[in-house]
Amino acid sequence: MTHTEITAELIRDLLRDQHPDLADHPVRLGARGWDNQLWRLGDDLAVRLPWATQSADELLRKEHAWLPVLAPHLPLPIPVPQRLTEPSERFPRPWIVTTWVPGEPADRAPATRATEAAGTLAAFLTALHQPAPRGAPAGRGRGGPLADHAERFAEQLAEATERLLIPDPDAVRAVWDDATAAPDWTGPALWLHGDLYPVNVLTADGTFCGVIDFGDLCAGDPACDIAAAWALLPDGAADRFHEAYRPTPDAATLRRARGWAVLRALGGILIGEAGARGRPGGKPTWGPPAQATLRRLTAASGR
Numbered sequence: 001m002t003h004t005e006i007t008a009e010l011i012r013d014l015l016r017d018q019h020p021d022l023a024d025h026p027v028r029l030g031a032r033g034w035d036n037q038l039w040r041l042g043d044d045l046a047v048r049l050p051w052a053t054q055s056a057d058e059l060l061r062k063e064h065a066w067l068p069v070l071a072p073h074l075p076l077p078i079p080v081p082q083r084l085t086e087p088s089e090r091f092p093r094p095w096i097v098t099t100w101v102p103g104e105p106a107d108r109a110p111a112t113r114a115t116e117a118a119g120t121l122a123a124f125l126t127a128l129h130q131p132a133p134r135g136a137p138a139g140r141g142r143g144g145p146l147a148d149h150a151e152r153f154a155e156q157l158a159e160a161t162e163r164l165l166i167p168d169p170d171a172v173r174a175v176w177d178d179a180t181a182a183p184d185w186t187g188p189a190l191w192l193h194g195d196l197y198p199v200n201v202l203t204a205d206g207t208f209c210g211v212i213d214f215g216d217l218c219a220g221d222p223a224c225d226i227a228a229a230w231a232l233l234p235d236g237a238a239d240r241f242h243e244a245y246r247p248t249p250d251a252a253t254l255r256r257a258r259g260w261a262v263l264r265a266l267g268g269i270l271i272g273e274a275g276a277r278g279r280p281g282g283k284p285t286w287g288p289p290a291q292a293t294l295r296r297l298t299a300a301s302g303r
Contacts, residue, residue: 011027026042027047045100048079048081057093066217068081074124075123075124076124077211078214079214101210112206114234115237116206117206118238118241128193129190143189143221144220145221152263157169159270163270175297176259185222192220192221194218194225198232230293258300269286269294271290273287
């Protein structure tokens with residue numbers, strides 16, 4: 001895969017070539033994600049271009065196909081793709097122009113108003129978690145059986161333990177073992193965000209104001225998304241979320257959700273430590289919310 005360096009000048013050239021009506025808007029970097037770069041385009045739009053992975057092309061096409069269908073039914077703003085651009089000689093991959101969603105990522109500005117945040121997150125996921133149509137995209141391992149991730153869990157737990165990043169590995173393993181022993185989801189495959197890390201949920205004034213990065217949008221078990229309550233909400237607020245979410249999650253779904261939360265937290269802790277030590281691919285802001293997630297989960301399991 002050849003890499004093209006993405007700069008403001010390149011984006012302006014691409015816009016002049018293919019969307020000249022947008023070429024005069026100011027361009028500035030918004031964020032660099034795992035798969036895509038996001039560049040602000042004026043005040044209300046953004047350009048989303050693949051850069052780090054081959055799979056990013058497919059993720060952008062998926063967002064362009066499905067987000068305009070979902071957005072009108074959701075109570076929080078999400079990025080709505082406006083235009084899809086095919087590969088060209090200047091940039092050999094597809095890219096999209098999408099709406100810009102204002103707010104601060106929750107890994108940098110966590111929610112602090114517990115009641116409002118729990119209610120807002122529950123309303124968003126209640127609205128999103130509707131039966132997906134035939135032909136809905138499959139996830140990259142999201143929304144399926146938790147047991148499929150047992151090897152990754154074991155590897156991450158071993159690495160985090162070896163690096164002395166978690167105080168009680170046995171308590172973490174107990175949460176995982178209980179989650180994987182829970183009955184599987186038997187309901188319809190529901191629409192899922194699939195990647196509700198704090199970096200993909202935006203806050204303002206202590207509560208949530210938007211959700212971004214739907215590259216892992218898929219259909220499956222809602223426990224995958226319900227897990228986000230442990231990562232996104234202040235201490236003690238997960239129960240408020242569970243009370244507000246509809247339909248009220250059954251005990252098995254909550255057990256599986258805790259397993260998804262543990263799995264994500266271990267990944268976040270390792271990525272955070274890599275960032276703190278300056279290693280490639282590391283993101284130092286991922287560590288603190290991931291550590292808080294594990295603390296909440298292991299404290300709850302000891303009750």
